[in-house]
Amino acid sequence: MKILVCISHVPDTTSKINFTEGDTKFDTNGVQYVINPNDEFGLTRAMWFKEKQGASVDVVNVGGRETEATLRKALAIGADTAIRVNTEATDGFAVAKQLANVVANGGYDLVIAGRESIDYNGGMVPGMLASLSGANFVNTCIGLEIYGTQATATREIDGGKETVTTSLPLVIGGQKGLVEESDLRIPNMRGIMMARKKPLSVVEAVDANATTAAVKFEKPAAKGAVKLVSPDNIDELVNLLHNEAKVI
Amino acid sequence: MSVLVYTESDNGTFKKGALEVASYAKALANQMNTTVTAVAFNASDVSELGKYGVDKVLNVAHSEGFDANVYADIVKQATEKEGAQVVVLSSSADSKYIAPMLAVNLNAGFASNVVAIPESIAPFTVKRTAFTNKAFNHTEITTDVKIVGVSSNAFGLVEHPASATKEDFSPAITTSNVTVQSVDKATDKVTIADADVVVSGGRGLKGPENWGLVEELADVLGAATACSKPVSDLGWRPHGEHVGQTGKPVASNLYIAIGISGAIQHLAGVNASKVKVVINTDPEAPFFKSADYGIVGDAFEVVPQLIEKLKAFKAQNA
Ligand SMILES: Cc1cc2nc3c(=O)[nH]c(=O)nc-3n(C[C@H](O)[C@H](O)[C@H](O)COP(=O)(O)OP(=O)(O)OC[C@H]3O[C@@H](n4cnc5c(N)ncnc54)[C@H](O)[C@@H]3O)c2cc1C
Ligand SMILES: Nc1ncnc2c1ncn2[C@@H]1O[C@H](COP(=O)(O)O)[C@@H](O)[C@H]1O
Numbered sequence: 001m002k003i004l005v006c007i008s009h010v011p012d013t014t015s016k017i018n019f020t021e022g023d024t025k026f027d028t029n030g031v032q033y034v035i036n037p038n039d040e041f042g043l044t045r046a047m048w049f050k051e052k053q054g055a056s057v058d059v060v061n062v063g064g065r066e067t068e069a070t071l072r073k074a075l076a077i078g079a080d081t082a083i084r085v086n087t088e089a090t091d092g093f094a095v096a097k098q099l100a101n102v103v104a105n106g107g108y109d110l111v112i113a114g115r116e117s118i119d120y121n122g123g124m125v126p127g128m129l130a131s132l133s134g135a136n137f138v139n140t141c142i143g144l145e146i147y148g149t150q151a152t153a154t155r156e157i158d159g160g161k162e163t164v165t166t167s168l169p170l171v172i173g174g175q176k177g178l179v180e181e182s183d184l185r186i187p188n189m190r191g192i193m194m195a196r197k198k199p200l201s202v203v204e205a206v207d208a209n210a211t212t213a214a215v216k217f218e219k220p221a222a223k224g225a226v227k228l229v230s231p232d233n234i235d236e237l238v239n240l241l242h243n244e245a246k247v248i
Numbered sequence: 249m250s251v252l253v254y255t256e257s258d259n260g261t262f263k264k265g266a267l268e269v270a271s272y273a274k275a276l277a278n279q280m281n282t283t284v285t286a287v288a289f290n291a292s293d294v295s296e297l298g299k300y301g302v303d304k305v306l307n308v309a310h311s312e313g314f315d316a317n318v319y320a321d322i323v324k325q326a327t328e329k330e331g332a333q334v335v336v337l338s339s340s341a342d343s344k345y346i347a348p349m350l351a352v353n354l355n356a357g358f359a360s361n362v363v364a365i366p367e368s369i370a371p372f373t374v375k376r377t378a379f380t381n382k383a384f385n386h387t388e389i390t391t392d393v394k395i396v397g398v399s400s401n402a403f404g405l406v407e408h409p410a411s412a413t414k415e416d417f418s419p420a421i422t423t424s425n426v427t428v429q430s431v432d433k434a435t436d437k438v439t440i441a442d443a444d445v446v447v448s449g450g451r452g453l454k455g456p457e458n459w460g461l462v463e464e465l466a467d468v469l470g471a472a473t474a475c476s477k478p479v480s481d482l483g484w485r486p487h488g489e490h491v492g493q494t495g496k497p498v499a500s501n502l503y504i505a506i507g508i509s510g511a512i513q514h515l516a517g518v519n520a521s522k523v524k525v526v527i528n529t530d531p532e533a534p535f536f537k538s539a540d541y542g543i544v545g546d547a548f549e550v551v552p553q554l555i556e557k558l559k560a561f562k563a564q565n566a
Contacts, residue, residue, distance in 0.1 A: 013493055013513045017382040037494045092348075093357065118493055120378050120385070123360050123397075127348025136425045137316070139345040142487065152429075156488060157341045158441045160433030166426040176494065181481045211357030215373060216386040220519070226526070226536050231545030234553045237525070238561050240541060245523045247445070247502040248469065248561070 001055040001146065001168075004106060005043045006099060006113035006125065007074050008036035009067040013118065019217040026119075026217070035070055038114025042174040044183055045144060046112055047078045053146065056080050058106065062089045062098045068200060075195035076187030082200040091210035092120075096128035101206045103133050109149075111171040112178075115140050120214075126173035135169040142177025250304075251277040252332035254323050255286045255297060256340060262291075264405075264442050265338035267300045271406040272398050273336045274301025275365045280334070287326045289319075291414070298412030300405065306330075306417035314342055317424035320349035325419040327354060327393065334372075334394045340441055347397050357389035360397040380493045380516040399520070400441055401499040440491065443472035445502040446521070448491060450476040450514075452507020452528065452547060456484035461551045462506060468558045474498065476508050492517035506547045510535025527551065 011017070011031045018027040035043065049055040059074040061067045062085040071082040083106075085098045103111060111133075113126035130137030136151075138144075142161065143154030149168045154161050156177070187195070229237045241248045253273035255266035273284045283303040288294065294305040306326050312318070323346065327335055335350065337343040339361065351358040361377045363384070371388045374396060378385035389395075440446060447466040449459060459473075466473045473489060480490035491498050493516040503521035507528060508514060515538050518524070526539040527550050536542045543550055 011379075013516075017379045019383070091357075093351065096348075096352075118380055121361055121380060123344055124348040124351065124358055127345065128352050131320075131349045131352035137349065138426060139316070140341055155341075157431070157433065159435075159437060159439035160431065160488070162431040162433075163429045164426050165429055176490070177487050181477075211351075211389065211391045212359060213388045213390060214385050215388050217378070218375075218384045218386070220381070220384065223538055224540075226539045226542045228536075228542050228544065231543050231550050234543075234550065234557045237541060237543065237554065238557045241502070241523070241525070242561070245502070245540065247523050248558070 001049065001053065001110060002106065002108045003046050003049060003055050003057045003110045003112060004103060004108040005039065005046050005057060005059045005074070005079065006111065007039050007043070007059050007061045007070060008114060008117040008119070009033050009061055009063055009070040010036045010117055010119045013037070017219070023217050024215070033070055035073060036114050036117050038116065038175045040184060041176050041178045042112035042114060042172070043074055043077060043079065044185060045174065045178040047185070048179070049146065050078065058083060060085065060099065060102050062087060062095045064088060071200055072195050073187060075198045075200070076191040077185050078191065081198060084200065084202050085205055086202050087205035090214070091212050092122040092124040093128055093211040094208040096125050096132055097208035098205055099125065099129045100132035102203070103129070109168040109170070110146065111135065111169075112174055113171065115173045115175040123173075126171055130171035133169065133171065135171045136166045137171050138164060138166065139173040141172040141174045144172060144174070144178060250283045250285045250330050250332050251280065251334050251336060252323075252327050252330055253284060253286050253302070253336040254343065254346070255288050255302070256338065256342060257288060257291060260290065260292055262288075262296050263340070265340050265400060267296065267405050268401070268403055269336050269338045269398050270297055270300035270302050272365065272403045274408060275403075275406065276334060276336065277301070279365060280369055285326070285330050285332065286412070287323055287417070294412045294414045298410050299407055301408045301410060302412045303410070305412050305414045307414055308417050308419065310421070313428060315424045315426065316342070316345040316349060317426065318422055320346045320353055321422050322419045323350055324353040326417060329417075333392070334396060336396050336398060339397055339400045343397065347395055351395050354393045354395070355391065356393040356395050357391040358395040358397065359387045359389055361399045362396050363399050363402040377520065381497070381519045382516055399499060401501065402520075438470060438472040440472045440474055440489070440496050440498060443500050445469045445471035445504070446474050446498050446500045447471045447504045447506070448474035448476070448508060448518070449479060449506045450508030451478050458548070459485065461547070465504070465551055465555050465558075468555055468562065476514055505535055505539075506551060508535060509533050510538060
């Protein structure tokens with residue numbers, strides 16, 4: 001089985017979010033980048049398929065040279081080879097078209113992407129990629145088993161979950177549940193050394209028009225001070241929620 | 249050239265999210281000087297949709313149950329039949345499943361997590377959340393057909409004194425290769441996505457045996473229950489309740505956080521809630537900086553009292 005894991009390169013979850021150039025660009029100053037958390041769960045599940053079922057695992061990112069450190073980290077965790085599609089990732093649809101080209105050239109059976117990236121929160125690349133590649137698609141995937149060319153997947157739905165059966169080729173939009181938090185791996189020294197020698201190929205982008213453009217950013221208005229209520233006066237809280245906030 | 253809206257229902261009843269996207273579609277249609285057509289599945293009574301601004305309902309009789317591929321194809325056919333320029337969907341799990349596939353079917357740009365009607369129609373620019381609620385992003389959709397995914401609870405419900413006509417719609421039905429085997433869903437509980445009120449517990453509650461407090465408070469308020477990430481990682485609560493940057497987003501009217509410190513990753517996911525109440529023993533807990541109301545106190549003393557007071561309040565206002 002050939003697996004491709006799509007890796008989005010995103011600001012660490014503790015990053016302060018700021019903008020520059022008249023609020024038109026994300027300010028990367030002092031920002032640490034990490035593997036998108038949803039993709040880290042997917043990559044860890046891919047490692048399981050590699051170790052238990054003999055799958056090969058490639059990772060891919062669509063982005064500039066600055067994302068290579070993130071791809072190397074995925075190699076250090078255990079992926080076999082990395083691919084970077086050399087173009088700025090500005091629009092989800094365009095990214096999906098680049099990825100579809102990688103999938104077509106690589107003949108992958110299973111593509112593991114994340115439910116959403118924590119930067120632009122598009123939640124669109126996996127579904128678009130599946131449709132463009134003519135593959136089956138399971139979104140918000142919290143469990144995946146593969147038997148030959150058949151797959152059983154669990155999908156999170158509003159208020160619960162459902163189990164589906166499908167077949168390869170398959171794309172999933174994954175999240176926590178694919179593996180548990182405690183299964184995540186921190187790259188060790190040996191992994192980091194080996195990652196340096198693993199192939200990271202840079203491929204040129206295909207033509208893909210953007211369908212959206214981020215025009216401007218804005219930060220939410222600052223919050224007013226909290227109103228403290230004494231623990232001996234809970235009636236006051238009920239009163240405030242009813243008469244002032246009007247939420248009960 | 250109408251605005252098309254996909255309206256989800258459950259056993260014939262339209263979901264709250266469906267009425268919200270109908271309200272949104274109506275405001276958008278007014279802005280564009282056109283009408284609203286809804287696509288619905290197995291609807292009997294469409295008057296609810298009319299009340300929220302839908303002019304016409306294309307009803308599809310489909311007994312097979314939800315299938316994202318098939319539904320995306322049907323919504324595409326409805327879009328083409330109506331010559332719609334904008335398709336509006338909610339942020340439910342099913343709508344988020346359909347929207348990207350629909351975008352490919354229609355070769356349309358898609359903006360998700362949209363919080364307001366467009367700032368302008370030409371160019372078509374919408375305001376959406378990004379960086380998990382740490383920022384907003386004004387995005388222009390540049391394709392002919394546009395898809396808008398509306399954030400839950402961002403627009404609200406707006407009634408109109410109108411009625412909807414119902415038309416049977418029989419699109420070509422494709423087959424799909426994804427088959428549902430079983431569904432495991434609590435039918436008597438409010439979901440986090442649909443809830444007006446969410447009651448959430450953190451590590452401050454010490455252990456799963458204390459969750460009765462959270463559940464009872466949620467019960468009184470008709471609220472959904474949620475938890476911080478470590479609480480689900482420790483197995484005290486199911487993963488489906490984990491909210492925050494890496495869990496579910498919350499955008500309720502009222503969010504009550506009990507024994508949650510307010511780490512940046514937690515706040516990012518819940519900040520879109522309109523009113524936040526924090527109960528925490530530590531006056532220095534960061535959550536107090538993002539809250540509207542706070543009680544510095546022990547959850548095990550404060551919450552039982554709050555439950556009693558709310559019960560009394562409800563009895564009085566019933
Ligand atoms: C990559 C990444 C992603 C993350 N994503 C998320 C996410 O999506 N969601 C999330 O929630 N977290 C997330 N986290 C974790 C986050 O950083 C915090 O660790 C977590 O939110 C803390 O949970 P907590 O507030 O329940 O626990 P704690 O930080 O341990 O806080 C417990 C609080 O309870 C209070 N307390 C103790 N006893 C009582 C009492 N008797 N009564 C009242 N209060 C009491 C304490 O004063 C304290 O403030 C993420 C972390 C990382 C690294
Ligand atoms: N630039 C990118 N390169 C590779 N994969 C990506 C990229 N952007 C998004 N993805 C994948 O698509 C998922 C969802 O991203 P998004 O649609 O941007 O929220 C991510 O979790 C990744 O798996």
